[in-house]
Amino acid sequence: MTYKYITFILTVCTIVSCSKPAIKETQKQQATVTSIKKEATVYATVKDSDLKLSLTGNYKFSNAIQPLETEVAIFVNTNKTFQTMLxxxxxxxxxxxxxxxxxxxxxxxxxxxxxxxxxxxxxxxxxxxxxxxxxxxxxxxxxxxxxxxxxxxxxxxxxxxxxxxxxxxxxxxxxxxxxxxxxxxxxxxxxxxxxxxxxxxxxxxxxxxxxxxxxxxxxxxxxxxxxxxxxxxxxxxxxxxxxxxxxxxxxxxxxxxxxxxxxxxxxxxxxxxxxxxxxxxxxxxxxxxxxxxxxxxxxxxxxxxxxxxxxxxxxxxxxxxxxxxxxxxxxxxxxxxxxxxxxxxxxxxxxxxxxxxxxxxxxxxxxxxxxxxxxxxxxxxxxxxxxxxxxxxxxxxxxxxxxxxxxxxxxxxxxxxxxxxxIRPNAKRVSTTSSRSTLESTSFINEDGTIATVVMNKTAAEIAYKVIVDEMEITLNIPAHAIQTLIY
The missing domain is CATH 3.20.20.80 (Glycosidases)
Incomplete structure (x- = not known):
């Protein structure tokens, strides 16, 4: 793979960085979530494909509906934040x-x-x-x-x-x-x-x-x-x-x-x-x-x-x-x-x-x-x-x-x-859980207010899942042996 291609697939978003790294609650994070953006931008790396930190699409949020037990879901609660990223x-x-x-x-x-x-x-x-x-x-x-x-x-x-x-x-x-x-x-x-x-x-x-x-x-x-x-x-x-x-x-x-x-x-x-x-x-x-x-x-x-x-x-x-x-x-x-x-x-x-x-x-x-x-x-x-x-x-x-x-x-x-x-220095971790052990996930809110949710699928099967963020949701598919980052 040439570096020109790497540069192309990596130059996909601008992250606002901070001047000093912070830790836990000793230095306060100012970013807050006022409202969830209307859509999430998704980047993916997928086994046996050309997708490597590649932009794969934008997905619109809609009002969240109670998920069924048969559905796979990632739950993000932006009201609960934890440690600050060094x-x-x-x-x-x-x-x-x-x-x-x-x-x-x-x-x-x-x-x-x-x-x-x-x-x-x-x-x-x-x-x-x-x-x-x-x-x-x-x-x-x-x-x-x-x-x-x-x-x-x-x-x-x-x-x-x-x-x-x-x-x-x-x-x-x-x-x-x-x-x-x-x-x-x-x-x-x-x-x-x-x-x-x-x-x-x-x-x-x-x-x-x-x-x-x-x-x-x-x-x-x-x-x-x-x-x-x-x-x-x-x-x-x-x-x-x-x-x-x-x-x-x-x-x-x-x-x-x-x-x-x-x-x-x-x-x-x-x-x-x-x-x-x-x-x-x-x-x-x-x-x-x-x-x-x-x-x-x-x-x-x-x-x-x-x-x-x-x-x-x-x-x-x-x-x-x-x-x-x-x-x-x-x-x-x-x-x-x-x-x-x-x-x-x-x-x-x-x-x-x-x-x-x-x-x-x-x-x-x-x-x-x-x-x-x-x-x-x-x-x-x-x-x-x-x-x-x-x-x-x-x-x-x-x-x-x-x-x-x-x-x-x-x-x-x-x-x-x-x-x-x-996930940039001074980002704060946001409450994130998965309804199934087949998907692993974590989320952070950056100082500029953008949230990054990482979702990983280690299984050999594609998985359809919802991401429910507060009162909003989107529906996605993650391929087998893949990792995605959602920015919203």
């Missing part, structure tokens, strides 16, 4: 940046426009790593090994590939940018290990040095003109990985936040930066939240809790209910999806539709359970699913064939776009 985006890792640098200039521009412009899918969140992660060509830190005082701290290595790419993305996002960073491991000596791989724990004598390391990262990046929104404390703190990793129990993370990281941010004039705890899967998230947020001295430094979707490695279903429990239990704290990707890269499966449906299912259910922001993993990988220095190759929404210089758009890119293009 944004949607993905991670610019070293791997993404190295692959980006190999692209021809015209393809680099195509890529940036596809993700970060309003003519593309309008990403505004960027995550990156504090020094290396598995999706780096090699392990590295910002200091010389053994430098407890951090006198050798330098982000020089990041300036070669990563920082230039992030700056280009930020230039397109402008004021809506939300940029945060996560460490995969402290330097080896701070764990008493020969390398950063295979877990280990931060030794108590280095707690202060490691807390200061975050502040040096923030200040160094901001000196490059890159505003840092915040950090997560540790990527996947309960997983001993064959790549960079570090283990914290809930109590250890609580005490590091309470006694070192939070006070150090405050002392260094970074008290306005947001600190996100956990940054791991939904399965154990409640224990981490209970341990940290029930401690007032720790909780005062935590903006919220981040999570991934990999709890399904056990064979279980995604634990969406745990998110709602945290939202109910700690209403002043925020939920942020910090990472998810389709594992086990296979170059013959770029167009595998179930990958995209995994994203759609997660985004709808995460948002409906109170999540304020959603961050995909690598925004770009090459034809091997890397580079990755430990062979942990994965899918990304867009891949680059570095031999031909071409970009490969997967269905996941379009499914994410059904949310990120139409």
């Amino acid at each position: 944004g949607i985006g993905g991670a610019i890792t070293d791997a993404s940046a190295v692959v980006f640098a190999k692209l021809p200039k015209n393809k680099q521009e195509e890529f940036l426009q596809a993700y970060y412009s309003k003519n593309g899918i309008g990403y505004n969140i960027i995550r990156t790593s504090i020094h290396s992660c598995d999706f780096s060509p090699e392990s590295f830190t910002y200091i010389e090994e053994g430098d407890k005082e951090l006198t050798t701290f330098s982000i020089k290595k990041d300036k070669e590939f990563r920082i230039p790419m992030i700056k280009k993305a930020m230039d397109l996002i402008k004021n809506d940018v939300v940029f945060y960073a996560s460490p995969w491991s402290p330097p080896p000596f701070m764990k008493g290990k020969k390398d950063m791989l295979q877990g280990g724990k931060l030794l108590p004598e280095f707690y202060q040095s490691w807390a200061t390391y975050y502040t040096k990262f923030i200040k160094a990046y901001e000196a490059e003109g890159m505003p840092v929104w915040g950090v997560t404390i540790q990527n996947e703190p309960m997983a001993v990985q064959r790549w960079e990793s570090c283990i914290y129990t809930a109590e250890e993370e609580r005490d590091f936040l309470k006694n070192y990281l939070g006070p150090t941010f405050k002392k260094e004039g970074l008290g306005d930066k947001n600190i996100v705890v956990w940054d791991h899967n939904r399965d154990l998230i409640s224990h981490r939240a209970n341990t940290i947020f029930e401690d007032p001295e720790a909780a005062k430094y935590a903006w919220g809790i981040g999570f991934h979707w990999y709890e399904t490695w056990t064979g279980a279903e995604p634990n969406y209910n745990n998110l709602q429990n945290i939202n109910d239990s700690f209403p002043t704290k925020n939920l942020l999806f910090t990472e998810g990707c389709q594992e086990s890269f296979d170059p013959t499966q770029y167009q595998r539709w179930s990958n995209a449906e995994r994203y759609g299912n997660s985004m709808i259910n995460d948002f409906n359970n109170g999540v304020v922001g959603w961050t995909d993993w690598n925004v770009l990988l090459d034809e091997t699913g890397g580079p990755n220095h430990v062979g942990n190759f994965c899918f990304a929404p867009i891949h680059a064939d570095t031999q031909s210089g071409e970009l490969i758009y997967t269905p996941t890119y379009y499914y994410i776009g059904h949310f990120s293009k139409f």
Whole structure:
């Protein structure tokens, strides 16, 4: 598919964006629904078709009639609103940046426009790593090994590939940018290990040095003109990985936040930066939240809790209910999806539709359970699913064939776009339910008053359904294995 075609199908509506991202009820949303517009504009992405974020028609509302039990319906109540959207985006890792640098200039521009412009899918969140992660060509830190005082701290290595790419993305996002960073491991000596791989724990004598390391990262990046929104404390703190990793129990993370990281941010004039705890899967998230947020001295430094979707490695279903429990239990704290990707890269499966449906299912259910922001993993990988220095190759929404210089758009890119293009920062979630489990749906009202309702059909059959918005309704069909966004 050429980018001209992508631009054509994506340049379908203008979204009014806001100047600052907001969270929950701490910053008020001004948009209100005065009346439902007379018609809804519908965009669709459909398996085995040319429809990819394509305009498929306008449908007129009529007065709503009580639906029958035999009818499928989506119910939207605009009088009930919930969390405020921080944004949607993905991670610019070293791997993404190295692959980006190999692209021809015209393809680099195509890529940036596809993700970060309003003519593309309008990403505004960027995550990156504090020094290396598995999706780096090699392990590295910002200091010389053994430098407890951090006198050798330098982000020089990041300036070669990563920082230039992030700056280009930020230039397109402008004021809506939300940029945060996560460490995969402290330097080896701070764990008493020969390398950063295979877990280990931060030794108590280095707690202060490691807390200061975050502040040096923030200040160094901001000196490059890159505003840092915040950090997560540790990527996947309960997983001993064959790549960079570090283990914290809930109590250890609580005490590091309470006694070192939070006070150090405050002392260094970074008290306005947001600190996100956990940054791991939904399965154990409640224990981490209970341990940290029930401690007032720790909780005062935590903006919220981040999570991934990999709890399904056990064979279980995604634990969406745990998110709602945290939202109910700690209403002043925020939920942020910090990472998810389709594992086990296979170059013959770029167009595998179930990958995209995994994203759609997660985004709808995460948002409906109170999540304020959603961050995909690598925004770009090459034809091997890397580079990755430990062979942990994965899918990304867009891949680059570095031999031909071409970009490969997967269905996941379009499914994410059904949310990120139409649901803008500072939008508020609107009450939305489905009468059947065969259809999944969520809705948000943007600051300009437009409502975006996303509807996904994972089944192998076309489904006729009603959308009943307050006292008005429209009747639509959604094809098999399709996703639609209604704008009204």
